[in-house]
Amino acid sequence: GESVGLHLPTLSVQEGDNSIINCAYSNSASDYFIWYKQESGKGPQFIIDIRSNMDKRQGQRVTVLLNKTVKHLSLQIAATQPGDSAVYFCAGSYGTGNQFYFGTGTSLTVIP
Amino acid sequence: GAVVSQHPSRVICKSGTSVKIECRSLDFQATTMFWYRQFPKQSLMLMATSNEGSKATYEQGVEKDKFLINHASLTLSTLTVTSAHPEDSSFYICSAKTWDRGNTEAFFGQGTRLTVV
Numbered sequence: 001g002e003s004v005g006l007h008l009p010t011l012s013v014q015e016g017d018n019s020i021i022n023c024a025y026s027n028s029a030s031d032y033f034i035w036y037k038q039e040s041g042k043g044p045q046f047i048i049d050i051r052s053n054m055d056k057r058q059g060q061r062v063t064v065l066l067n068k069t070v071k072h073l074s075l076q077i078a079a080t081q082p083g084d085s086a087v088y089f090c091a092g093s094y095g096t097g098n099q100f101y102f103g104t105g106t107s108l109t110v111i112p
Numbered sequence: 113g114a115v116v117s118q119h120p121s122r123v124i125c126k127s128g129t130s131v132k133i134e135c136r137s138l139d140f141q142a143t144t145m146f147w148y149r150q151f152p153k154q155s156l157m158l159m160a161t162s163n164e165g166s167k168a169t170y171e172q173g174v175e176k177d178k179f180l181i182n183h184a185s186l187t188l189s190t191l192t193v194t195s196a197h198p199e200d201s202s203f204y205i206c207s208a209k210t211w212d213r214g215n216t217e218a219f220f221g222q223g224t225r226l227t228v229v
Contacts, residue, residue: 027183029114041223041225042222046219099146100146100158100207100218102155104155
């Protein structure tokens with residue numbers, strides 16, 4: 001299966017600063033990635049996705065960058081807010097099975 | 113986004129009993145559903161993939177006789193934890209998607225906290 005891992009398990013940022021969460025993957029066949037946000041005791045919430053034919057995608061306050069050469073993607077959150085505090089997972093998918101394999105997760109804490 | 117509902121959200125059962133968790137897609141037909149397990153402060157681990165009308169495909173190391181999955185309709189999949197033991201206590205999460213939406217996101221339920229005592 002896929003192996004998707006994160007560089008840092010925890011990240012603390014000041015409110016208003018930008019956050020960058022990183023993720024590495026091992027399967028070069030992965031062609032679709034999603035960033036999810038998970039709050040305590042809840043299921044994952046979709047944040048943003050990116051396909052392998054793109055290297056950047058922007059949403060509201062979030063940007064995902066994909067570097068297929070080094071098999072790395074990142075999630076950038078602009079002007080981080082206390083409500084952004086959660087665990088963030090990247091998930092990768094490939095082939096027709098479309099299963100998503102999740103990375104370790106990064107716990108983001110926003111300091112007011 | 114589409115809505116996936118899980119029930120129950122929490123369940124406590126005695127060791128040796130079986131527990132059934134339901135996963136429903138409320139506003140779309142889910143040709144494929146996935147079941148994940150999550151331990152505290154850990155990531156989601158894919159347990160199995162179920163396609164409507166066919167047998168589930170289990171990930172390596174997941175006991176299919178222990179975790180029975182049924183996907184009898186396009187809106188409902190169930191996970192039954194049989195003869196539950198305390199080590200089965202975990203957060204179980206389902207997700208669903210449909211081929212009509214192409215290779216797109218999977219929508220997740222809110223999870224079920226299982227505690228086996």
